[in-house]
Amino acid sequence: MSHGPTLPPHDRVLDERGRLCPLPVIALARATVDDPAARLLLLADDPAAASDVPAWCGLRGRVLAWVGDAPDGRGRAYLVVPAA
Amino acid sequence: MGHYGRVVARDLSTGTDGAATVSGARSSAPAGYLDAASTAPLHPAARDALLAALDQGWADPSRRYHQARRSRILLDAARETVAGVLGARPDEVSFTASGTQAVGLGLGGLVRGRARAGDRVLSSAVEHSAVLHAATAAAGPRAATVGVDATGRIDVDAAAAALAEPGVALLALQSANHEVGTRQPVDLVAALAREHGVPLLVDAAQSVGREDLPRDWSVLAASAHKWGGPAGVGVLAVRTGVRWRSDAPEGAQEHGRVPGFVDVPAVVAAAAALEAVERDRLVESARLSALVDRLRSRVPELVPDTVVLGDPVERLPHLVTFSFLYVDGETLLADLDAAGFAVSSGSSCVSDSLQPSHVLAAMGALTHGNLRVSLPNGAATADVDRLIDVLPGVVARVRGMLGTQGL
Numbered sequence: 066m067s068h069g070p071t072l073p074p075h076d077r078v079l080d081e082r083g084r085l086c087p088l089p090v091i092a093l094a095r096a097t098v099d100d101p102a103a104r105l106l107l108l109a110d111d112p113a114a115a116s117d118v119p120a121w122c123g124l125r126g127r128v129l130a131w132v133g134d135a136p137d138g139r140g141r142a143y144l145v146v147p148a149a
Numbered sequence: 150m151g152h153y154g155r156v157v158a159r160d161l162s163t164g165t166d167g168a169a170t171v172s173g174a175r176s177s178a179p180a181g182y183l184d185a186a187s188t189a190p191l192h193p194a195a196r197d198a199l200l201a202a203l204d205q206g207w208a209d210p211s212r213r214y215h216q217a218r219r220s221r222i223l224l225d226a227a228r229e230t231v232a233g234v235l236g237a238r239p240d241e242v243s244f245t246a247s248g249t250q251a252v253g254l255g256l257g258g259l260v261r262g263r264a265r266a267g268d269r270v271l272s273s274a275v276e277h278s279a280v281l282h283a284a285t286a287a288a289g290p291r292a293a294t295v296g297v298d299a300t301g302r303i304d305v306d307a308a309a310a311a312l313a314e315p316g317v318a319l320l321a322l323q324s325a326n327h328e329v330g331t332r333q334p335v336d337l338v339a340a341l342a343r344e345h346g347v348p349l350l351v352d353a354a355q356s357v358g359r360e361d362l363p364r365d366w367s368v369l370a371a372s373a374h375k376w377g378g379p380a381g382v383g384v385l386a387v388r389t390g391v392r393w394r395s396d397a398p399e400g401a402q403e404h405g406r407v408p409g410f411v412d413v414p415a416v417v418a419a420a421a422a423l424e425a426v427e428r429d430r431l432v433e434s435a436r437l438s439a440l441v442d443r444l445r446s447r448v449p450e451l452v453p454d455t456v457v458l459g460d461p462v463e464r465l466p467h468l469v470t471f472s473f474l475y476v477d478g479e480t481l482l483a484d485l486d487a488a489g490f491a492v493s494s495g496s497s498c499v500s501d502s503l504q505p506s507h508v509l510a511a512m513g514a515l516t517h518g519n520l521r522v523s524l525p526n527g528a529a530t531a532d533v534d535r536l537i538d539v540l541p542g543v544v545a546r547v548r549g550m551l552g553t554q555g556l
Contacts, residue, residue: 085498086505086517087475087551094475094556113497113505113516120515124454124474 073131073144075106082140086113090121093145097127102147104130110140118143178525181489181532185375186327186355186468186523191422192377198421199379202414210413211402220413227413227420234357234427235371236364237386243403244382244416248354248372249279251383254395254406255368256283259319259348262392266346267316271295273303273323273333274511280321280352281507288318294511295320300460301331301512308338312345319348324356324363328495328508328521329459330441330468332360339365348391357384358426358526359434359466367391376426377526378419381412426526437524438466440533444522445469451541456515467524470495472509473544475553476518484543485520490536495519518544 079096081089089109096105107118115132122129122145131144179190206223208216225239232239245251260270270288272280275297284292295311296304303322312320320342325332335351342349348367356362358376362369368391373382385406387393395401397408426433441464449455454474473481478496485492493499495506496519505516522536548554 085503086496087477090517091475091551091553091556094553098556111497112503116505116510116513116516119513120456120472121474124456124515 071133072106072136072142074104075144076100076103078106078108080108081114082108082110082135084109085111086117089114090117093118093121094125097125097145104144104146107143107145108135108140109143110135114141114143118145178527178529178532180529182491182525183522183528183532183536184491184493185525185528186521187493188374188380189377189525191379191418192425192526194425195378195418195422199414199418202417206413206417210411223417224411224413227416230420230424231384232386234423235353235362235369235384235386237369238389240404241386241389243385243387243406244411244419245385245403245407246381246383246409246412248352248370248375248383250407251370251372251385252277252279252350252352253283253286254397255350255370255385255387255393256280256319256321257287258387258393258395258406259350259368259391260287261394261396263318263348267318269293269314269317270319270321271308271311271317272321273297273308275301275303275326275328275508276321276323277327277352277354278507280323280350284321291316297511299512299514301326301329301458301508302460302463303333303338305334305337305341309341312341312347317345317347319350319367321350321352324351324353325360325465326459326508327355327468328506329470329512329514330355330465331460332463332465335363336365339363355465355468358423358430360430368393373415373419373422376419377422379415382415382419429526433526434466437526437528440524440528440530441467441469441522444533444537447537448540451537452544455544458509458512458514467526467528468521469523470519470521472515473518473520473548474515475551475556476544476547477551478517478519480547480550481518481520481543484547485536485539488539488543490532490539493521493523495521518547 130146206220208220210220232242270284270292274294350368351366354372357371369386371384374380456472458470478494479498497505509516
């Protein structure tokens with residue numbers, strides 16, 4: 066894995082940086098439909114993602130397991146996983 | 150008709166060619182205009198009063214000649230009307246050049262008056278940006294916010310804890326939220342603030358002319374264009390005995406609280422609008438609240454993945470906000486504009502800063518696909534029904550453009 070050691074384990078990266086709401090959340094939804102079991106790491110620099118990713122998780126029964134800076138410092142990283 | 154109405158009606162009817170009908174004019178809203186929380190259309194009573202007062206109330210009300218006395222009578226009558234609605238004494242009420250100025254002067258005056266007690270300025274996290282900016286301007290890093298729940302209501306326990314800390318200059322809490330309509334527990338928080346000897350600033354901009362107002366405050370601010378008055382008139386009320394210190398130069402207008410020449414005709418128009426709106430308030434607010442209930446129940450039935458925001462009961466009578474999942478707010482507003490609806494959105498794509506609404510963020514709400522509907526007085530039932538008819542198709546079209554079926 067090419068990311069830094071601070072990132073938690075994940076199955077797939079969705080790099081949505083440079084895209085504005087609601088596109089990052091739609092990418093998250095699409096990847097979840099493709100593989101409901103996947104642990105998804107969403108990278109986004111849209112400030113709305115900070116609100117919309119947890120709000121979407123609440124609506125779709127997913128869990129926002131971790132939030133931190135993106136590996137290269139551009140934007141934020143959101144780890145979204147299936148509910149336990 | 151109140152004292153103000155009598156004075157203005159008498160003065161205006163003798164002073165102008167056309168009969169100035171201050172009372173009796175009913176507001177009717179422009180078709181499809183559902184953005185009253187941004188600004189209300191000018192009330193016909195305000196228009197009549199403004200035109201008459203331009204002739205009658207132009208002189209400097211602080212001077213000693215007959216034209217000045219006429220201005221003074223109009224200004225005093227307007228102040229009495231507004232004070233009556235706010236539950237204030239006339240000498241507690243000053244007119245400012247805007248609601249934003251009223252907030253800034255009100256907050257700054259409390260901070261100066263409380264300099265020996267502390268310099269920490271507390272605000273709910275969902276205050277209007279005018280309040281948050283004034284807090285930061287006055288207190289810098291000593292400005293702090295108190296969180297809210299998912300409906301936008303202030304966390305009362307957190308407020309109590311923050312008030313108990315030393316060095317608090319004041320707490321700012323709106324009467325009701327301008328984006329999602331949730332009423333704040335002002336009386337409860339006012340009692341907590343009193344326990345700690347902390348003054349409370351209430352931004353009542355969305356509530357004046359719409360609902361019963363909180364009475365327990367140290368400073369209250371409002372804005373006339375929200376109730377159907379003209380732009381350029383704010384209201385600053387400071388309770389007698391509150392430690393509030395102006396930074397205006399000696400001889401400032403409006404009980405020494407406001408710099409600059411007061412716009413008497415605009416103030417007269419603002420008071421005329423408020424008097425007219427108050428006369429119909431109970432009936433009109435109940436009517437609008439029923440329309441909001443209809444929107445709150447029908448829209449989520451007809452549009453899948455709709456989040457209805459704000460408290461369903463403890464709310465403003467005229468305002469409701471939705472977030473539609475996977476919808477781009479900018480396209481939504483453009484489509485609704487094309488369909489003849491003027492509405493607003495707290496989504497980031499609609500803001501100049503590309504930041505989502507701080508209110509929605511503080512609530513933990515979905516910020517995209519956001520739609521605020523705020524009914525002006527006189528809003529047509531048919532407009533609301535047509536919006537309910539149009540929304541499912543508009544939302545489906547926007548979602549279709551983004552290919553979100555099955556998500």
